[in-house]
Amino acid sequence: MKTVIKNVLLGSVAGLAMVGTAAAADLPVKAKAAEYVKICSTYGAGFYYIPGSDTCLKIGGFVQTDYYYQDYSYLDSYDYQDSYFLARGALRVDARTQTEYGTLRSYFEYRLTYGGSGSDFSESTGSNLDKAYIQFAGFTFGKVQSFFDYYADNNIWGIDSIAISSDTNAIVAAYTADFGNGFTATISVEDDSARAQGVDFDPNGGNTESDIPALVGNINYEGEWGGFQVSGMVRQLDSDYYGWSSGDDVGWAVLGGVKFNLPTFGEGDTLYIEANYADGAPNYTGINGGYSSIDQVYDLYYNPVSGQLEAAKAWTIAAELTHFFSPNVYGVVFGNYGEADLPTNTTMPSYNLFNVGGSLNWTPVKGLLFVAQYTYGETSYDSPVLDGKGDLTSNSDNNQVLLSVRRTF
Template identity: 45%
Template structure:
């Protein structure tokens, strides 16, 4: 009997021990604290703290899909001794598509010296391009006819204690074609992103001033860089005074641009080979700009801007369109005026009228013209460039972040030859003109 009782007691103790062990295994274990993404309200909507840091990050982007229909008419006029003819080129209209995807990252950290900011925007472009307009990649005005598949870094800069380092908007520019819609606006204005070192002083009450060293290669085409500039020796020096207030904004800016030595070797051939007669007379280019923006009753915005440049066509958005110096080495001068009027009829419907006009002074160019494939004329003549563009559009924002726009614009660009200067014939006149009608439908989704 004692043995039975003993066995029962031992079995009970063992069972209790097993139950106690199981119960202990089921007890909750203290988990490691999870790091949740927190909203950062310091810099506005869309910012979040990067987990484990005090840096706020905003991730955004956009997709733009454009459909174009372009009709171009070209005219060429040549007058030489005994020959005068005009050639008209009126091809059928062209339709084409362009798509752009943009990715934006904005990281900010508060420090004892103020906000430390780094910003990046990458663009991926695909499609065909045909016609005159601001270049999809560089922002310069030109004619393009070819594939536009590309990837580019539009912005990539660091801002700290008033300084900006990296690829950013030029301190010279103000009106960046605001009002034009689509990937390839067709106007004449300065809107350049390039490598810079800038310092901005904030005086309070909306006033500021900026001084900058900017990469001159960002303002010139390849020919100017290596032929007219002889490579960059000194960066462009740019400065501005600006104001931003409740009624709008204004900016006055100026720039100095080194031209460098250039010998065009355009002397005539009198049987002894070309004679080197001409060298650069100007070694410094410059540009000035003044722009103002008026904001009316939160529904209407008016931009007006004008710029003048001598030996610095990139500051007119005309790099590659007019030369830095002419065939005699003289700095080529030009100017433009432009702007836009944007009005919101309702919070989701707007219309815009936008345009600009540009003109260069008369400058010397070399020519080599073959008339009727049997008579060749060479020498130096003079010409000037004139261009204007006007556009209207209507836009609809059906939902937040989506904009649909229908736009029409007309552009005219002309090189007008005037008088003979130097060569083996006299007189001579050579002119080219292009007119463009274009309709654009643009859809843009921002997020």
Template identity: 35%
Template sequence: MSLSNRFLLLGSTAAFATIGAAHAADLPVKKAEPVEYVRVCTTHGVAFFYIPGTDTCLRISGRTRFEGNYQTNYSRQTGTGDTSGYRGLLRFNFDARTRTEYGTLRALVRLDAGSRTGLIHSGTQLRIGHSYAATGVDEAGRAQQHVNVDKAFIQFGGLTAGRAASYFDFYAHDFEIYGATSGSDTSSTNLLAYTATIGNGFSTTLSLEDPVYRRTPVFAPYATTATTPVGPVFVGYADGLPSLYGTIDSIQRSRLPDFVGALRVEQDWGTAQLSAATHEINVGNLSTAPAEGTGGVITGIAHTHSVQGWAVQGGVKVNAPFIALGDALYLQGAYGDGTQNYVGYCMIAGCYAQANTGFGGQKFAQYFADASINPFTGQLQTSTSFSAVASYLHYWSPEWRSTLFGSYGEQDFSAGARLAQGAAYSLVSPNGAVAFGANAVGVPGTRFYRLSQALRDSYQYVVGASLIWSPVRDLDIGVEGFYTQVGVKSGRVIDSDKSPTAYTNVAAINAGTFVPRTATQDSVSQIRLRVQRDF
């Protein structure tokens, strides 16, 4: 190709390129949508980000945990014999906050779920509907799935509404792995509360809280049938003489919320709180079907009036940076009348039960009933309880820390309450021939009455320690061990482990032909391992 032809080809190509560019410039150009990247929100702390398209900041966090447990056990009676157990736990937190002209609007949701096997299974969680258990012959009751809406509340100004921790609580096992000590620890309840800030670190709270999560069943010694109420035999009078009339429906009704008040101070030296609560005990009516012998005019039948139980608690947390950075000491004490769950006496054995055994093969049950119904007057007779706890956290280094903790508690029933139940029992079964099981009080003055476990005043104490290693941030690898002793405050009780048939041989015990084994106390040691990652 000649040089002139080459110049002609290049010129033609350039012309076409210019024309193409001119036409392209006339076409409409669609702009790309702007990319809205997630923006960091620093207004409410670390790890918050703006939800795209809103002015709400959100933090997503969670937890995973493994636990293994071992405890001493000396029995292979039915339902006991486990010495080990395991648990896996997951948790998701969603914390949403928005700045408003009235202050911060906050919503927090926390979901917990877990899988428990062997020794780590909870009758407490089953009773309040937080767990469901396996039914297979080799897994029955010893494999559980646990699901709980642990938190779901709204905060706006001083208002808190939803599912949150009770404002009565203070220590709430803050430094413990298992949570073995006595003391109130209701981390999930439904409430409506208002907190007013006074100044200089002081605040006061009034909270209306769900009474269901603070109930302990009213003492009900005699079960009737699955379709009729469960409660104590009520004694009316026929022709001027005591006569068995029927039972009282001891299932509690919901009428009033629990009223909780707290005065709190938080300053550099630490935190202190004074709490108080009222709790209504409100049972049903006398059944209409007489039990026997009503061949006369029944008189003296009194309606069971509700009563208001109450509880008070005081606690202090003292920071001790002069010993080591992060060190702190908790001291807490509580007293209650008809409010055992606020005192937290049931923590190691398991709450929401009339009576319970906290470890396999326990020789006798502790009774946690907030009240009993006098079978002659029909009126509630409340129990009293108290607890005291101390816990000290010490940092040996930034990676190593340990806790030393202990508690002591008691629960008492009036002598009149137990005597009245025994008098009613004497009408039901004068010689003990009718077996009413472990809840039977017995006929006053008999050997069985002196040895039966029902409505016996009891005590318990716990001592323990833990050691936790945190090699990196938000990872804990720890072990905790503790010793628990429970006992009756006076006299002796039947050892249900060594004499499992005693409560079906009442007449033989009173006649002296059957001498059951007895005990004054029982104890257990436990060790728990935990590996936990927060993120």
């Protein structure tokens, strides 16, 4: 009997040893798996350590589909589509490493968009590197939102929506100084080719671009009540263009914006107000961001009387209010007013315009957003102009209705 009990006990011990050995063999695999998905909490949710490094990585993006209806008063119906659709997918990659000089960050967002615009009856796929930059020790190198911009059409929705303020990405080399207590200042050298609007009435069909980049500076403040920013920009205008002389060699722009946090009205409520003025740089104001104008405002105009290129002047004031009816439902109202002061004896008269709009936004679950937005714009000219129908008109307008859905991950 003792022998039987002894054999049973020995068998049990051996069995436990085998189980222990198997468990020990599994441990390295589990440890490696745990290391591979190790969470990096330093920079917020969604970051993980790249295996074998101290770099934290976050991968995300979004998929969005827009459905548009539009109407132009100054075009024949066969010159544009009443309705059109756009689909976009975007990939975002954010890598950060803590160093003795602070955070080393690299970021890019790549977008693919399929569809056609309101005036393009064909459909195609377009790609766009929306942002790609490196930040280190206060320096920023790459493609980012221009440091001139502030409000940047914060809650105006849509792949093909209007712009009511200064809102453009640019390739920059910038330095930002942090003075503490919410104050920063930035000096930035920027390629503003995307904002160059060229010369009106160019017989050679060309476009002007500055030989040197734009110089941008700003002072920014962010606090509990909100914030503000003042910005300035100076750029070269092409003074020797196809033999034309120019009386204006320098373009410049200034911006002043303020943001108010309004928790009394609703958690997350904000109000933005921004004003822009430009001389020889209208695309720094948002004057060209709507669809109600028959023509764009150019940097320079040829005056046949003086025989010189003369700079256009423009200014806008824009506002946007966001209100949360509930944590999952919020509304936005926005608008702007602007004036374009064009040189006399040119192809276009001076004019003023306004855009107004609003949207209702619903997030039924985290990461999913439905948007219904309406925008109206109107332009009034100092003297009649020819519209797309061949008629003289003193004003023109545009309506746009947008239904959109986005899944962010």
